[in-house]
Amino acid sequence: MRPLGLASAASLLLASALAGCPRGGPAPAGCDLGSGPCSAEAGAVGIRLELSPRPLRPLSEVEAAVALTSAGAPLEGAEVWLRLSMPGMYMGENRTSLEPLGGGRYRGKAVLLRCASGRRDWVAEVAVRPKGGPEARTRFPFEVSE
């Protein structure tokens, strides 16, 4: 394996090791992605996330639509990731990259998993890396329906 490959793998492992730790900006109160889109401010970036189709069901594919703003204008050219996790329980790396659609909108597909214990509470974390700007993150808690 090439040294660069090893470095990449080591970075991924480190990210995986940190995956169980809560991080990102504060979750917006009173918003449930299972009911509709949620919005939050993460630093200078406004993040709006919608998962569909609803109701959100385990073992199903969902479409994630993110709209970004900065200083009131659509934020273009950012790298955007969505990561789904369960609070307090490492469930592996369930992360997807969102593709830009233009106008500050980004879209991608993700898979909602199922916890064998019957837990239904998950967290959707959106990570945004604007061109030349600091990374911004925010987390949106939600519940899947059985």
Next chain:
Amino acid sequence: MSGPGLLFAFGMGFLGGFGHCVGMCGPIVLAFGLSAPGQPPGRALQPQLAYHLGRVTTYALLGGAMGLAGSFVNVAGRMAGFQDAVAVAAGALMIALGLAAAVGATSVRGIEGALSGKVFGAVRRVVAGAPGRAYPLGLVLGFLPCGLSYSAFVGAAATGGLVPGLLFALAFAVGTVPALLAAGFAAALASARLRGFLYRAGGVLVVLVGSLFVLRGLHFHAPL
């Protein structure tokens, strides 16, 4: 499938083994340990290794199927009912092993001998006998529903091919082995030394968790 991708899958399994598998499936290997009282831990580990080999085989085949289908949701949706049945079967197995540990060492030996000695004996022969007997058990229990393995299968599906999907899931599965093997070794070590109350308490714990597995398989979810 690239080297870093495989290393990532292995890392996810390795970290998840300690952060997820020991908590969720630790009682299964605890049951293995309790079912071999008096055996040297090294010898008690042989059927456990065979069990993990079976589990790894199933994970790899499922990963290959996911990669071939190119979709986690389609394959997982088709096997959800079977996985629930496996959860019930695993719970029943744990209940039998736990009861054998909890009841077998007490004065209720007569009842065990009359009613359930054959059942307990058969189950013990599978999990603590010749390693070859534990391999098929691992093959079946590899289908247990598990959120962590689902994440690996999503990755396997994303590879878009039979071989890369199989390799991705294989690397993940191998990564989960050290944590569960360590837990199984600790259980075997403890089982060889524990006597009386503590040994029976371990059996009761396995019975309780086995009951949870049965309830989960039947979709009666209890918090744990």
